[in-house]
Amino acid sequence: MRPLALLLLAHLALLAAAPAAEAKGGGAGLDDDVLGLIVFKADVTDPDGRLTTWSEYDARACNWAGVTCDARTGRVSALSLAGFGLSGKLGRGLLRLEALQSLSLARNNLSGDVPADLARLPALQTLDLSGNAFAGAIPNGLFSRCRALRDVSLAGNAFSGDIPRDVAACATLASLNLSSNRLAGALPSDIWSLNALRTLDLSGNAVTGDLPVGISKMFNLRALNLRGNRLTGGLPDDIGDCPLLRSVDLGSNSLSGNLPESLRRLSTCTYLDLSSNEFTGSVPTWVGEMASLEVLDLSGNKFSGEIPGSIGGLMSLKELRLSGNGFTGGLPESIGGCKSLMHVDVSWNSLTGALPGWVFASAVQWVSVSENTLSGEVSVPANASSELRGVDLSNNVFSGVIPSEISKLQNLQMLNMSWNSFSGSIPPSILAMKSLEALDLTANRINGSIPAVIGGDSLKELRLGKNSLTGKIPPQIGNCSSLASLDLSRNNLTGTIPETIANLANLQTADLSRNQLTGGLPKNLSNLPHLLHFNISHNQLSGDLPPGSFFDTIPLSSVADNPGLCGAKLNSSCPGVLPKPIVLNPDSSTDPLSQTVPVPAGGPRHKKTILSISALVAIGAAVLIAVGVITITVLNLRVRTPGSHSAAVLELSDGYLSQSPTTDVNAGKLVMFGGGNPEFSASTHALLNKDCELGRGGFGTVYKTNLRDGQPVAIKKLTVSSLVKSQVEFEREVKMLGKLHHRNLVALKGYYWTPSLQLLIYEFVSGGNLHKLLHESSTTNCLSWKERFDIILGIARSLAHLHRHDIIHYNLKSSNILLDGSGEAKVGDYGLAKLLPMLDRYVLSSKVQSALGYMAPEFACRTVKITEKCDVYGFGVIILEILTGRTPVEYMEDDVIVLCDVVRGALDEGKVDECVDERLCGKFPPEEAIPIMKLGLVCTSQVPSNRPDMYEVVNILELIRCPQDSPETELG
Structure with missing residues (x-):
């Protein structure tokens, strides 16, 4: 046995009795630090060898990895092992480090219990155990026995049970972070007695009940974060009596009632987030007295009345988020006085009136007023700002012409004016803007031709569908080298599809359907490496489809109603010259295709074999198929042999x-x-x-x-x-x-x-998967509207949670969504693509995204970054699948039906009743069904940047849900 191993065994009893020794004032030598750390090392697994410098033969630990010693005493004062990849238990060896002031074991995989005696280390001030796998209840006595503790973080573990009531006994605490655990129960009322506390973070748990009164006792509190719990009731009336409170985040709870007037006294508050709750009433004018506010987020509530003009007095305000409420009246002109304002979102309200001039003339960079009833003409003042990056005016009732002065906004990247009543022609100067990346003018009354000056290098998305455009598609469109999405559908365009469109190497989706286009398709279209969707249906095109794998597999619905188109895909022969037969000499030993074989006069007459090119191709294909079958058979036999690994x-x-x-x-x-x-x-x-x-x-x-x-x-x-x-x-x-x-x-x-x-x-999970329930179960085993809504919301919350931890699902489909005994959705198969050495999209396309219809368009493009927006696309498809009871793609005898197209058409024609699943138990509320369908379509946008984040999706869904008066309420 190694010499120090005996010493370790001899000291185990001392370690267990460490608190008693401390109580008697027993001193500790330098070897106690070495001993304690060696015992700690013995309890953990170190797969990366980060602790190899720790040797029991050393007299001191000061040169060990992660160890810091006090220069005067030589004792270990800090232990920082964050991100070392350690696993195992947190043993009692650390209790020997009596001079330890800072302990950080964050971002490891330690599990088991946390010794309550840790807090009794006499010098310990900082304890960070965040990002591990500790579970169970937070130990009793951890806080009641603390001596010098100031900063404690147990965030990102799996602690459950109630928040310890003895937390209030640790009077020295200045920072407490218990976020991202599974803590439940009510917030202890005496937690407000921690008057030394500066930061309290309990976000991402399941804390319930009302917020207790008495928060004003925390006169040193700077930051309060209770986001993502299940808190109810109103805000404490004395919340504004914390004079140093600078950051308040109570978002994503179920808080209700009006805003207490004491909030106006938070003169130093810079961040106020009350989003995704159930607050009601009007926003009081005194909000303009909170002079230090930089972020004000009241989105996703039930506020009503007008937006107070006093907001214009907030000179430090950078972000104003009021979306998803019931605000009425106009958008105040005074907001333009907020000199620091950069981001404004007032979408999804009931605002009326004209668009204020400050939208184009202030220092604001991003503005969204979509989904309101704003009206009138849009004008750009002479003093237009060069700071503006994005403007979303969609889904209002704006009219008049599109002002050419928009081109003065030299840094504008996104302009969305879709679903309004704009008329006139498209100003050429807008399409010539060098910085513009996305232009959406869908569903207006725009006429005239597409300007020939089109060709900005930055343009990635151009959507001009559902207008009255005439003339030809300008060949200059081939100069838009970055263009990924093009929609010119439902216009009156004529002429041919320009050959230059085949120059768009980044093109992913193109919709030219329902026009009057003639001629053939450019042959080089099949060379576009990223093309995923090309819809030319309902035109007057002719000729054969371009050769290549894309057009060999194009859905028939994308080429339908073009009587002149032909080819094998369309089951229609194209006129042309038939190939001459090839004459083969069976007696020849040389290549029959490389020479002419004469028949000698008077010699023996051999029978000639005549094979057409198509016959040769058929023979070749048969040979390849035979070889493939033999190969697969051999491989299967090898797998089944006793010597195989499996x-x-x-x-x-x-x-x-x-x-x-x-x-x-x-x-x-x-x-x-x-x-x-x-x-x-x-x-x-x-x-x-x-x-x-x-x-x-x-x-x-x-x-x-x-x-x-x-x-x-x-x-x-x-x-x-x-x-x-x-x-x-x-x-x-x-x-x-x-x-x-x-x-x-x-x-x-x-x-x-x-x-x-x-x-x-x-x-x-005992309830089976969603796919079987929707498509394979009997008619008696159906889902009600509430059950379907709960499933959608549960899926959304799980994806938002994954994305918050930087996990992309990659494999979202209805068969990967399970239902427990109570019908609650549980998403499985998440994050497994991260087990592969690199993200090979073609491997994933074949292995993971095996169910056609859920895969985002960018998944097959090597040059496009795969992000969380891929999951958003799959989620959008699942929304539509749950509402309609139909699969994402349906194969008919001579057509392919895409679910997104079916739902979009039903919404356009006002036939939502025909779109909802016939097997729905009971009736459905149209005021919920229609917005959810629209949300599903937005999530399945071809362009990733047009899809919302899952956090926004959750907020929208919670906003859409209509409270029912009683279980017996009749739903139309």
Whole structure:
């Protein structure tokens, strides 16, 4: 045994008795620091070798990684191991570090309990355990025994239960962060007695009940964050009596009532976010007295009345967000007096009147007034600002011509004037703007031709559909080198499609349907590398479709109603010259295609074999198919041989999936998050038996089994083993996924690893998946409107949670949405693409996005960044799927029906009743159904930047939901 190992064993009893020794005033030597850290190291796993400098032979620990010593005493004063990749338990070795002032173990994978005695370290001031996997209740006594604690962060773990009531006993606390856990129950009323507290963050939990009164006792409080809980009731009347309060975030709760007048006294408050609650009444004029405000967010509530003009007196205001309320009246001219204002969002209200001049003349950079009833003509003053970056005037009743003076806005990147009543022609100067990236003039009364000056290098999106444009598509459109989305549909355009459109190397979607275009299609269109959607239906085009894989697989609906088009795809032969037959000499030993074989006079007459080119192609195809079948058969036989890895795994003994010690080099590693009995009640062979199979997906097959304690679990056997990262990277990613906890996510409970087999262990969800419920269940097992709305909202909340933790789902579809016994949605299969060494979109397209219709257009484009907006697209499709009961894509005998097109057409024609699922239990409220359908269509926008964030989606859904008077309310 190593010399110090004996010493460690001898000191274990001392470690357990450390508090008692401290109480007796017993001193501690320098070796206690070394001893305590070595014992701490023995309790954790260090996969990255970050603690290799820690040696029991050293007299001091001052040169060890992450360790800082006091220059005067030589004692360990700080231990910073943040992001070291450690796992295991937090043992009692640290209790020997009596001079420790700062302890940071953030962003590791430590689990188990937190020793309550940590807070009793006499010098400890900072404790940061955030971003780990600690679970269970926060230990009793952690706060009541504190001595010098000032800053505590337990954020980003899995702590549950109530907020400890003894937290108020730690009078020295200046900062307390318990955010992003699973804490529930009411907020302790005596928490306000922490009068030294400067920062309190309890966001992202499930805290319930009303906010207790008495917050005015916290006269040192600077920042209060209770976002994302389930708080109810009104704001405390004395909330404005915290004189130093600078940041208040109470968003995404269920708070209600009017704003208390005491808020006006928060003269130093710079950030006030009350969004996504149920506040009512008018916004009082005294809000203009909160002179230090930089951000004011009241969006997603039920405020009414007019927007107070006193807001114009807030000289420090940078962001004003009032969307999704019931504000009426006009948009105050006084807001233009906010000299620092950069972002204004008053969309989704009932505002009337004209557009104030400050929209174009102030220092504001982004303005959205969409979804109101603003009217009149839009004019740009002579002193137009060069700061403006984006303007959204969509879905109002503006009229008149589009002012050419908009071109004075030299830095304008986005201009959306869609769904209004603008008339006249498009000013050429606007299309010539060098900075413009997106122009949307859809659904107006615009006439005339498309200006020939079009060709800005920055233009990525051009939407001119549903107008009365005439003339030809200008060939200069080929100069728009960045153009990704083009919509010229539903106009009166004539002439041919210009050849230059094939120069748009970044083009992803183009809609030229319902015009009067003639001629053929440019042959080079098939060379566009990123083209995903090309709709030319309902024109007068002729000739054959361009060659290439895109037009070989184009949906028939995209080329329909062009009588002159022909080709195999359209089941219509194109006129042309038939090829001459090739004469083959069966006696020739040379290439029959490289010479002419004469027939000697008087010689033997051989029968000539005549094969057409089409016959040769058919023969070649048959040979390729035969080779493919043989290859697949051989591979399948190899997989089934006893020597294959998977077969060997399946026949291992019952003890294979346990954590018992083994010397077998092929034995795997099983890790269960949060502890518990890791053994299964059946052998590995039984676990992965087809009788236990629940389903198959892009990443693998899912089986059901039970743990030894009877708890059912679902096990996913990954079928992308050849693509999976190394064990270290695999474990790091899986552990990160294991930390995600949300009521609408299927919980990842553990994993199993060998080089040839990886298993993921999930909670078992008993209610089946959404796809089967919508499309395969009987008519008696239907969903009500409320159930469908709850499922949509649950999915949205889970995606918002994933995106907040920088996790993209990548594989969102109805079969990956499970329902528990109470019908609540739980999203599964999230984040698994991160297990691959790199994001190969073509691998993912074939393996993961196997269900056609959910995949965002940019997913197949190598040059376009994959973001959370891909999930938003899939979510939009699922919204429409839930509301209509139809699959995203339906294949008819001679057509392909895309669900988005069906819903869009139903909305345009006012036939929502015909669009809603016939199997809906009961009736539905149109005032909810129509906005949700519109939201689904917005989420499935072809351009990612047009899709909302999932956080915004949740706010919109909560806003859409109409309160019902009683369960018996009759819904039309």
